[in-house]
Amino acid sequence: MSTDEETGMIRETVAKFVDRELIPLEPHYLKSKLPCSDHPHVTVEQKERLRTVSKDLGLWGLDAPEDLGGHDLPTRTMAAVHEELGRTCVPFILPPDSPNLRMLQAVGTEGQKRKYMQPYIEGRMVSAIAISEPGAGGDPAGMKTRAVQEGDQWVLNGRKIWITNARAADFIIVMARVGNDARQGGITSFIVEKGTPGFIIEREIPMLGGESTYEIVFEDCRIPKDSVLGEIGKGYAPMQLRLRTRRLEMGSTCIGIARRALDMLCEHAMQRETFGVKLAERQAIQWWVADISTRIHACRLMVRDAADKTDRGEDIKREASMIKVFATEMAYEACDHAMQTLGALGMTLEIPLNALSQKARLMRMYEGPSEVHRQAIARRVLGLRG
Numbered sequence: 001m002s003t004d005e006e007t008g009m010i011r012e013t014v015a016k017f018v019d020r021e022l023i024p025l026e027p028h029y030l031k032s033k034l035p036c037s038d039h040p041h042v043t044v045e046q047k048e049r050l051r052t053v054s055k056d057l058g059l060w061g062l063d064a065p066e067d068l069g070g071h072d073l074p075t076r077t078m079a080a081v082h083e084e085l086g087r088t089c090v091p092f093i094l095p096p097d098s099p100n101l102r103m104l105q106a107v108g109t110e111g112q113k114r115k116y117m118q119p120y121i122e123g124r125m126v127s128a129i130a131i132s133e134p135g136a137g138g139d140p141a142g143m144k145t146r147a148v149q150e151g152d153q154w155v156l157n158g159r160k161i162w163i164t165n166a167r168a169a170d171f172i173i174v175m176a177r178v179g180n181d182a183r184q185g186g187i188t189s190f191i192v193e194k195g196t197p198g199f200i201i202e203r204e205i206p207m208l209g210g211e212s213t214y215e216i217v218f219e220d221c222r223i224p225k226d227s228v229l230g231e232i233g234k235g236y237a238p239m240q241l242r243l244r245t246r247r248l249e250m251g252s253t254c255i256g257i258a259r260r261a262l263d264m265l266c267e268h269a270m271q272r273e274t275f276g277v278k279l280a281e282r283q284a285i286q287w288w289v290a291d292i293s294t295r296i297h298a299c300r301l302m303v304r305d306a307a308d309k310t311d312r313g314e315d316i317k318r319e320a321s322m323i324k325v326f327a328t329e330m331a332y333e334a335c336d337h338a339m340q341t342l343g344a345l346g347m348t349l350e351i352p353l354n355a356l357s358q359k360a361r362l363m364r365m366y367e368g369p370s371e372v373h374r375q376a377i378a379r380r381v382l383g384l385r386g
């Protein structure tokens with residue numbers, strides 16, 4: 001079977017899963033996000049059903065290595081998967097979440113792969129990544145969290161913030177500085193297991209869209225010597241690999257968001273009349289339809305290009321930044337135009353547009369703000385160093 005045929009088949013399966021299992025949960029999910037609601041976003045039973053159905057459909061371990069039970073699908077196919085999942089506001093990750101998988105795969109020891117990667121692929125473990133700090137977010141090279149070796153242990157001290165999944169995670173990949181090297185030198189990644197003494201979840205931070213991140217502290221947190229992920233002082237490259245994987249994935253997710261917004265915009269514009277004329281006949285609305293469609297097409301080509309380059313082992317640093325900026329801004333704008341077209345209905349919390357818009361808004365910030373990516377793109381074009 002060719003890659004295109006395989007991609008088409010998997011896209012269809014994921015699309016059906018989204019239409020039959022996730023989109024029907026949207027009314028519950030949207031109610032759970034209302035300010036006074038104390039319902040969980042997705043109930044335990046709903047989550048269990050999603051896991052069972054998606055596993056039965058063979059949708060787990062899609063891009064995991066075959067020798068660890070995965071399907072080792074190419075990045076191009078994964079792009080189609082994330083595009084379909086992006087069409088709904090209901091959050092669901094098909095195990096395993098790819099960015100940490102890539103990092104473990106690239107630099108994990110055999111022991112770490114057995115202990116963390118295998119159960120991660122099998123959906124038995126959840127992970128998180130802790131890079132950002134109160135004084136170092138968009139510029140992670142400024143991080144201050146330190147790791148010092150004492151005998152056969154590492155001792156971590158520092159503070160991390162905005163960490164997604166910190167409470168749920170069975171293990172967290174923590175970036176810390178070893179030695180006194182300035183900037184990127186010395187940055188090392190460590191695996192810290194849930195419940196390790198000195199690893200403190202200090203507070204939950206409510207974010208836009210009813211989501212949460214966490215502020216965590218490492219206070220003389222002692223971890224075994226073999227908790228280093230990769231080489232000491234060389235954590236920057238695998239961290240970038242992880243970030244690039246997510247940025248590419250975000251490109252596809254944003255296409256999914258924009259497609260859903262466009263569908264809702266078109267459906268409404270075709271049936272709503274104002275001043276005796278259908279909204280679909282108005283030039284203002286038609287331009288939005290044209291612009292969103294054009295940008296979805298452009299973004300898909302950008303993602304495919306970067307996906308194919310990734311599969312050929314080429315560096316996609318520049319492309320990943322371009323996609324991050326273009327896709328997140330496209331999705332946010334598409335939601336905004338759809339909300340405007342739907343009038344007051346677009347302002348309600350009963351339909352998924354606002355939730356999708358907030359999802360896109362958050363994406364303009366995490367994994368690096370748009371301005372930092374624009375700077376990175378421009379510096380490469382200009383040939384500036386650093």
Ligand SMILES: Cc1cc2nc3c(=O)[nH]c(=O)nc-3n(C[C@H](O)[C@H](O)[C@H](O)COP(=O)(O)OP(=O)(O)OC[C@H]3O[C@@H](n4cnc5c(N)ncnc54)[C@H](O)[C@@H]3O)c2cc1C
Binds near residue numbers: 161
């Ligand atoms: C929902 C969410 C989830 C997150 N999850 C995680 C996680 O799991 N793990 C983790 O480690 N981090 C996580 N983060 C943190 C995220 O990656 C950082 O917030 C982000 O990189 C920005 O860092 P900062 O907040 O320190 O902003 P700063 O770096 O202080 O930047 C603030 C603003 O300054 C401007 N700016 C900064 N630098 C430049 C520049 N060079 N040129 C022009 N303008 C500039 C931009 O407008 C930017 O938005 C998450 C953030 C969010 C919002």
